[in-house]
Amino acid sequence: MSGRKCGKQTVKIDNVRVAASAAIVGNKEAEGPLGEFFDITLPDSEWNETTWEKTEAKMQREAVRLAVVKANRRLDDIDRVLAGDLLNQCISAGFGLRELEIPFYGIYGACSTMIEGISIGSMLVCGGFAESVAAVTSSHFCTAERQYRNPLEYGGQRTPTAQWTVTGAASAVLESGVSVGDIAVTHITAGKIVDMGVKDANNMGGAMAPAAYDTITAHFKETGFKPSDYDMIVTGDLGSVGADILVEQLKADGIDISKNYNDCGCMIYDAEKQDVHAGGSGCGCIGSVLCGYLLKEMRKGRIKSLLAVGTGALLSQTSTLQGETVPGIAHAATFRMIDK
Amino acid sequence: MSGRKCGKQTVKIDNVRVAASAAIVGNKEAEGPLGEFFDITLPDSEWNETTWEKTEAKMQREAVRLAVVKANRRLDDIDRVLAGDLLNQCISAGFGLRELEIPFYGIYGACSTMIEGISIGSMLVCGGFAESVAAVTSSHFCTAERQYRNPLEYGGQRTPTAQWTVTGAASAVLESGVSVGDIAVTHITAGKIVDMGVKDANNMGGAMAPAAYDTITAHFKETGFKPSDYDMIVTGDLGSVGADILVEQLKADGIDISKNYNDCGCMIYDAEKQDVHAGGSGCGCIGSVLCGYLLKEMRKGRIKSLLAVGTGALLSQTSTLQGETVPGIAHAATFRMIDK
Numbered sequence: 250m251s252g253r254k255c256g257k258q259t260v261k262i263d264n265v266r267v268a269a270s271a272a273i274v275g276n277k278e279a280e281g282p283l284g285e286f287f288d289i290t291l292p293d294s295e296w297n298e299t300t301w302e303k304t305e306a307k308m309q310r311e312a313v314r315l316a317v318v319k320a321n322r323r324l325d326d327i328d329r330v331l332a333g334d335l336l337n338q339c340i341s342a343g344f345g346l347r348e349l350e351i352p353f354y355g356i357y358g359a360c361s362t363m364i365e366g367i368s369i370g371s372m373l374v375c376g377g378f379a380e381s382v383a384a385v386t387s388s389h390f391c392t393a394e395r396q397y398r399n400p401l402e403y404g405g406q407r408t409p410t411a412q413w414t415v416t417g418a419a420s421a422v423l424e425s426g427v428s429v430g431d432i433a434v435t436h437i438t439a440g441k442i443v444d445m446g447v448k449d450a451n452n453m454g455g456a457m458a459p460a461a462y463d464t465i466t467a468h469f470k471e472t473g474f475k476p477s478d479y480d481m482i483v484t485g486d487l488g489s490v491g492a493d494i495l496v497e498q499l500k501a502d503g504i505d506i507s508k509n510y511n512d513c514g515c516m517i518y519d520a521e522k523q524d525v526h527a528g529g530s531g532c533g534c535i536g537s538v539l540c541g542y543l544l545k546e547m548r549k550g551r552i553k554s555l556l557a558v559g560t561g562a563l564l565s566q567t568s569t570l571q572g573e574t575v576p577g578i579a580h581a582a583t584f585r586m587i588d589k
Numbered sequence: 590m591s592g593r594k595c596g597k598q599t600v601k602i603d604n605v606r607v608a609a610s611a612a613i614v615g616n617k618e619a620e621g622p623l624g625e626f627f628d629i630t631l632p633d634s635e636w637n638e639t640t641w642e643k644t645e646a647k648m649q650r651e652a653v654r655l656a657v658v659k660a661n662r663r664l665d666d667i668d669r670v671l672a673g674d675l676l677n678q679c680i681s682a683g684f685g686l687r688e689l690e691i692p693f694y695g696i697y698g699a700c701s702t703m704i705e706g707i708s709i710g711s712m713l714v715c716g717g718f719a720e721s722v723a724a725v726t727s728s729h730f731c732t733a734e735r736q737y738r739n740p741l742e743y744g745g746q747r748t749p750t751a752q753w754t755v756t757g758a759a760s761a762v763l764e765s766g767v768s769v770g771d772i773a774v775t776h777i778t779a780g781k782i783v784d785m786g787v788k789d790a791n792n793m794g795g796a797m798a799p800a801a802y803d804t805i806t807a808h809f810k811e812t813g814f815k816p817s818d819y820d821m822i823v824t825g826d827l828g829s830v831g832a833d834i835l836v837e838q839l840k841a842d843g844i845d846i847s848k849n850y851n852d853c854g855c856m857i858y859d860a861e862k863q864d865v866h867a868g869g870s871g872c873g874c875i876g877s878v879l880c881g882y883l884l885k886e887m888r889k890g891r892i893k894s895l896l897a898v899g900t901g902a903l904l905s906q907t908s909t910l911q912g913e914t915v916p917g918i919a920h921a922a923t924f925r926m927i928d929k
Contacts, residue, residue: 253716253717253718254668254717254718254719254720257668257692258692260718260719299911300911302907302908302911303911328594328597329779333695333697335678336905336907337677337678337905337906337907338675338677338697338699338903338904338905338908339697339903340903340904340905340907340908342903343782343903343904343916343918344903344908344913344916346782347782347783347784347903347916350781350782351781352597352598352779352780352781353779353780353782353918354696354698354705354708354709354779354920355673355696355697355698355903355918356694356695356696356697357673357678357679357695357696357697358694358695359678359695365694365695368694369694369709372712372713372716372718373712373716375716375718376593376712376713376715376716376717376718377593377594377716378593378594378600378712378715378716379594380594396907439669439692439693440692440693441690441691441692441693442683442686442687442690442693443687444687563678563679563680563682563683563684563687563695564678564683565676565677565678565680566677567642567676567677567680567736568642568678568680568684571639571640571642571643576683576684576687578683578693580694
């Protein structure tokens with residue numbers, strides 16, 4: 250029974266492919282360096298809905314629909330949907346997906362949710378509990394900003410370490426069976442909650458970097474892989490502040506990821522031109538960069554092997570007001586293009 | 590690969606046992622009909638913490654610790670913890686479990702979270718992805734009341750259909766290997782989101798009953814089991830209002846569960862003496878009744894077969910304020926005492 254375990258945190262996944270993925274983003278994301286790769290750009294921040302929360306719910310629903318169509322499936326073919334988001338009680342998932350009638354497991358990993366969904370989904374497919382699983386997540390600048398920080402009308406000033414919540418929803422469909430030309434999920438590493446005592450709720454990157462460090466260290470140790478075994482290593486979303494900390498922390502251990510590493514929060518915006526300070530954040534950040542850009546690049550053969558590390562900050566407004574620190578979590582998944 | 594699937598929503602689980610379970614409750618729950626079965630009763634609503642949220646986090650942590658000790662394990666033996674709760678961003682889980690250093694997947698199923706955790710945990714163990722998994726959840730009357738409804742000092746009046754949030758945390762440790770005398774998890778049925786248009790946020794039982802109906806119907810259809818194949822069928826937590834609806838709905842289809850059915854929200858309090866109106870609710874309701882009472886009764890051989898159906902209402906304060914209805918979800922798990 251322990252044949253799948255590579256170590257405490259990492260398991261090997263057999264015979265699971267990413268059948269398709271889709272990403273829906275807002276205008277600001279479409280204007281960024283990866284704009285051409287996303288499937289749908291919202292016409293505006295509402296997308297014909299009366300509240301931003303309903304918009305975000307619709308984004309999750311449409312991301313699943315689109316990924317399922319791209320996988321040549323019907324909604325009825327999908328055995329489970331694994332979904333979560335940043336809103337209180339994950340209402341983008343609950344309300345967004347109710348009309349799809351797919352058996353539903355709600356998950357919560359803050360901005361690591363996309364990789365948590367792909368992790369659990371890969372295990373369900375690999376273990377024969379489902380033939381087809383959709384993982385989905387979302388974030389929306391307007392819903393997150395008013396829930397976590399200030400009313401949008403307030404126009405509060407942002408600190409240099411602050412990140413900009415991505416308006417984006419992303420979904421990946423996981424299925425059993427891997428052939429040449431497929432993208433396989435081959436390893437997943439579950440993260441521990443890591444809290445180094447950062448209390449600044451405007452420095453999420455700094456708070457989450459130690460969790461990414463912990464998970465990446467475990468991943469390399471348990472799999473025996475080296476950074477050079479990957480064409481690309483991405484985190485999402487540490488932003489520029491957290492990404493620098495991560496690279497330095499790993500370097501101190503003799504692990505150099507600087508050559509093939511990037512952070513989805515740094516990739517999705519042109520930080521200077523788009524005035525996003527330390528970069529992007531939100532469940533939709535690594536979600537849309539992975540499902541909209543990276544997996545498509547893999548399908549074209551431009552990236553053969555990818556380590557994607559989703560990072561989340563497990564705080565709430567209440568915990569911050571009660572003087573708590575910011576616990577971080579990071580989940581990792583290995584994707585490989587099967588080319589022979 | 591599809592050998593584990595009994596149908597669209599149900600999978601068969603092999604060789605997974607509940608190694609141990611533990612429940613920690615508040616005073617009101619200890620004074621109820623099941624009081625003697627719980628492992629720990631809080632001395633007061635704070636348990637030496639400065640906020641109720643910190644109390645609830647501590648309850649989750651101690652529930653895991655206790656279940657792990659009862660399973661004759663160390664924390665380090667636990668491969669994954671699956672945890673969630675009702676608080677915004679699931680902070681009881683995130684903050685409560687950070688010092689345990691167990692690889693962590695956050696889940697959210699509102700009051701169905703205990704069964705969701707047992708469901709996913711059973712699949713991870715059955716599939717060989719983990720040898721030992723802890724599922725944990727919690728709720729606390731004081732944290733839930735002020736988050737979802739009113740400040741406690743306000744003393745708002747409650748409607749007749751209202752339920753009382755259980756102060757309780759519960760954990761179950763799932764492991765591979767089943768022998769005579771063990772409690773095995775044998776089937777799990779994943780629920781779909783069901784929304785019949787109930788808008789009254791004070792009638793959660795009515796809102797969730799259709800989801801329980803949907804999942805129980807799928808469970809019987811896909812497994813071929815009849816109500817009489819179970820010594821006991823429980824939901825948690827429909828309360829008296831929702832439980833009556835469920836029994837009637839199933840009866841209309843020719844499925845009579847009235848002989849061996851109860852709802853954890855009705856079991857945990859003496860509704861009249863304890864003035865809880867329609868019964869108990871909260872993640873800790875089915876959690877503590879299952880982990881504190883039912884699984885212990887199974888271990889004593891008094892219940893041989895149990896269908897436990899966790900029911901959750903996937904709403905938030907924001908969705909209610911925006912005029913939304915209350916989507917429900919229900920996840921089911923079959924427990925069997927192995928007696929030969």
